[in-house]
Amino acid sequence: MIEAAAAFLAWLGAGLVVLADGRRGLALGLALLTTGFAVLAWAGGQPAGAVAVAGGGLIGSVRCWRSGSAWGLMPAGSTPRLVLCVAAALVGLWVAASVTTGAAAPLRFAVLVVLGLMGSRVLASRETAIVLTSIAAFSLALAAAPGLASTSPGPAPDLIGGLIAVGVMFVPARDARDPRAQGAIKGRVGGG
Amino acid sequence: MAAELLVAAAATLILVVVTAPPRVARRTLLTWGLVGLAAMTAILLAPSLDLVLLILLVLAVLQAGMVSDRDFATRLRAPVLAIALLGLGLAFERIQGPAVLQRFGAVGMVAGLVAAVGLLPYIHEFDPEESVVASPIPWIAFVGPLLAATVLSRARQLLPPEAGDAFGAMLIGLGLLNMVWGSVASWRTQNDAVAWRYSFMADWGLVLCGFGLAVADGRSAALILLLSVVFGRLPLYFWSRQALREKTPTDRPINLLVAAALAGSAPFAGFAARVLLLRGATSLYWPLALVLAAGMLLWLPGSLRLGRSMGLPRRRQAVGVGIVLAVNVFLGVYPQPLLSLAGQ
Numbered sequence: 001m002i003e004a005a006a007a008f009l010a011w012l013g014a015g016l017v018v019l020a021d022g023r024r025g026l027a028l029g030l031a032l033l034t035t036g037f038a039v040l041a042w043a044g045g046q047p048a049g050a051v052a053v054a055g056g057g058l059i060g061s062v063r064c065w066r067s068g069s070a071w072g073l074m075p076a077g078s079t080p081r082l083v084l085c086v087a088a089a090l091v092g093l094w095v096a097a098s099v100t101t102g103a104a105a106p107l108r109f110a111v112l113v114v115l116g117l118m119g120s121r122v123l124a125s126r127e128t129a130i131v132l133t134s135i136a137a138f139s140l141a142l143a144a145a146p147g148l149a150s151t152s153p154g155p156a157p158d159l160i161g162g163l164i165a166v167g168v169m170f171v172p173a174r175d176a177r178d179p180r181a182q183g184a185i186k187g188r189v190g191g192g
Numbered sequence: 193m194a195a196e197l198l199v200a201a202a203a204t205l206i207l208v209v210v211t212a213p214p215r216v217a218r219r220t221l222l223t224w225g226l227v228g229l230a231a232m233t234a235i236l237l238a239p240s241l242d243l244v245l246l247i248l249l250v251l252a253v254l255q256a257g258m259v260s261d262r263d264f265a266t267r268l269r270a271p272v273l274a275i276a277l278l279g280l281g282l283a284f285e286r287i288q289g290p291a292v293l294q295r296f297g298a299v300g301m302v303a304g305l306v307a308a309v310g311l312l313p314y315i316h317e318f319d320p321e322e323s324v325v326a327s328p329i330p331w332i333a334f335v336g337p338l339l340a341a342t343v344l345s346r347a348r349q350l351l352p353p354e355a356g357d358a359f360g361a362m363l364i365g366l367g368l369l370n371m372v373w374g375s376v377a378s379w380r381t382q383n384d385a386v387a388w389r390y391s392f393m394a395d396w397g398l399v400l401c402g403f404g405l406a407v408a409d410g411r412s413a414a415l416i417l418l419l420s421v422v423f424g425r426l427p428l429y430f431w432s433r434q435a436l437r438e439k440t441p442t443d444r445p446i447n448l449l450v451a452a453a454l455a456g457s458a459p460f461a462g463f464a465a466r467v468l469l470l471r472g473a474t475s476l477y478w479p480l481a482l483v484l485a486a487g488m489l490l491w492l493p494g495s496l497r498l499g500r501s502m503g504l505p506r507r508r509q510a511v512g513v514g515i516v517l518a519v520n521v522f523l524g525v526y527p528q529p530l531l532s533l534a535g536q
Contacts, residue, residue: 100289111283119276123269131265138272139249142279146242148286153240160246167250171257 003043007106010036010141011092014117015085017130017137022072026133027065033114034058034165037140040107041158044147049158053140056162060136063169067129084120088113107147114141132168139164193345193415193534194236197338200422202229204334207423208430211512215434224325225334227254232338241282241346244339245275248308251335260326261319270307270316270328278304278343285350294352298359301347302366308343309336311370311396320385324430332392333426337399337418344403356406363404364480371397371487378494384436384501388429391454391494395421401484402469409472412531416465416523419530424453424461424520427512428502435503442504446513451499453520455491461523 013033020026034057042050074082096109118138122131143161146153205225212218231251238244252271256264281300284293303314309332310316316328324330351359374394378387395417402414428450435442456462466488473481505513523530 100287100293102288108283108287112280115276115279115283119272122265122272126263126265128264131268135249135253135268135272138276139246142242142245142249142275145279145283146240148283150286153242157240157242157246160243164246164250164253168253171253 003040003104003106006036006039006043007110008036009033010040010110011085011089011113011117012036014114014137015089016073017133018081018085018117018121019078020071020073021075021127021130022070023064023068023129025071025073026130027061030057030064030133030137030165031061033137034061034140036110037114037144040110040144041147044104044107045152046147046155046158049143049155052155052159052162053143053165054162056165057136057140059166060133060169063166064129064133085117088116092116104148107144111141111145111148114138115145132171136165136168139168193411194338194341196415196530196534197341197418197422198229198232198236200419201232201334201338204423204427205229207512207515208427211427211431211508213434213509221325224255224258227251228330228335232335235339235342238342241278241343241350244342244346245278245282248339249275255326255330258326260322262317262322266317267326270310270314271331273314274304274308276304277301277307280304282350285355291352291354294355295358298347298351298355299362301343301351302359302362305340305343306366306400308339309396311366311393311400312373315393318386318389320383320436324433329389329392329426329429332389332396333421333429336396337422340399340403341415341418348406360404360406363400365404367397367400367402367404368483368487369397370394370400371484372490373397375487375490375494379490379497384497385433387494387501388425388432388436388498391498392421392425392429394491394494395425397487398465398469398484402465402472405469405472405476407472407476409468409475412527412534413465413468413472415531415534416461416468416527419523420461420465420520424516427516428454428498431505431509431512432498432502436501438503440503441500442502443500444504446505446510447499447502449499449517450502450513451495453517454498455495456488459524460517460520461527462520464524464527 010033013029016029017026038050038054041053092109092113096105118134121134125131139161143157146157209218209222231247234247235244256267277300281297284297307314310328318328370393374390374397378390381387399414399417402410453460456466470481473484
């Protein structure tokens with residue numbers, strides 16, 4: 001029951017990241033998703049991995065929370081995104097609970113849905129903050145995926161996933177329209 | 193196979209840094225080259241494909257963070273799509289369920305690999321004016337070969353036999369598509385830098401066919417071709433950048449030699465790889481060898497164009513071109529030591 005709730009939390013967090021354009025909304029989405037995956041890792045017998053996921057994801061979430069004050073939840077024109085979230089959940093639930101067999105159905109649901117939703121969010125967005133938050137969430141889902149294997153993956157994927165989730169929020173990415181970036185482009189340094 | 197590709201990438205980095213033209217910042221080139229090599233070493237040593245995907249994600253974010261005309265989000269799209277497809281493919285392989293899921297898994301793996309390298313149908317956005325390290329070229333010619341060797345060897349262990357056949361067929365199909373598209377586009381496209389990029393795609397078409405054949409000759413051909421991409425086409429492209437900017441096509445004997453090496457003529461490495469590939473295809477299904485042989489003829493016009501676009505290499509670059517051609521001839525004439533080293 002706890003695992004099912006954690007998987008639902010992971011989907012809810014991913015949905016918030018998809019539906020929010022403001023930093024606070026993105027941060028809340030990342031925090032919910034992190035909590036979901038940390039509980040799933042703990043339930044999968046990886047306490048060290050769960051701590052790494054929780055630490056990495058929550059630090060990344062705090063960093064995102066502090067970098068802006070807007071929520072930007074479901075701005076005008078976000079109906080297709082809402083439909084995407086609901087459709088992804090339904091397809092994920094069908095595959096995880098009906099098409100496939102074996103234990104760890106909540107983990108299957110969470111991994112498939114979050115990978116799909118975060119991948120589509122990165123592909124559809126041009127805002128650096130949104131892309132970075134999506135990548136942090138994406139890394140946590142990738143780190144959880146080895147839990148689907150029959151053999152224990154150990155805590156290494158969760159540790160690396162947590163590190164990516166926190167590290168990616170500190171990447172000083174500049175858009176090409178940033179004046180500092182434009183200056184460097186004109187200088188054309190490095191790499192021929 | 194992956195270890196040989198790592199050594200070749202390191203050799204290419206040294207050669208390119210030593211022979212870089214004066215206007216190129218060598219420190220930047222060396223720094224980013226070493227970052228790439230570190231990631232490639234980590235990919236080689238990673239105990240599972242999941243860790244490979246996480247390493248790939250870190251590398252993609254680092255490269256996208258570099259200053260460029262293309263924005264951060266645009267540059268991350270292709271690698272993230274690749275990682276998502278590979279991740280989903282891997283998940284489908286692990287989940288217990290109907291056999292069709294494992295075939296979906298095979299589709300995800302092949303599509304993800306092709307997206308990571310930047311081949312059809314997921315060509316990376318390419319800006320001819322962009323610096324080499326920030327452009328998609330490192331994905332197709334520096335990190336891509338080792339990544340492909342690693343992913344394909346690990347995927348073969350995961351896939352059940354029935355999905356393995358579909359996996360090979362998809363590789364061959366995409367290989368033929370990239371071979372034809374890349375070689376025709378490198379001949380017909382207007383911009384010379386874009387023509388170079390398409391020529392990488394054409395070579396990758398042969399590589400995918402080699403891996404898809406799943407016979408020893410095919411794998412050997414793929415290894416030789418990947419090495420000739422990393423330690424042949426990539427440094428030659430790097431040295432051609434200045435001539436591409438100055439638009440100074442040249443018709444000297446050295447340009448003809450470079451064109452011959454790029455076209456896979458005897459005695460260069462591409463020729464040996466093509467012979468092995470045709471032998472492997474004949475042993476498996478001879479009409480495929482016929483199609484491959486016809487496709488190989490398409491390399492000639494594009495390679496002549498690329499050879500001319502090199503300009504006249506001078507001083508250190510001339511030495512670099514000489515080294516690359518000599519190694520290429522050695523691999524073409526006597527590839528056995530390399531193949532034995534790679535266990536082929």
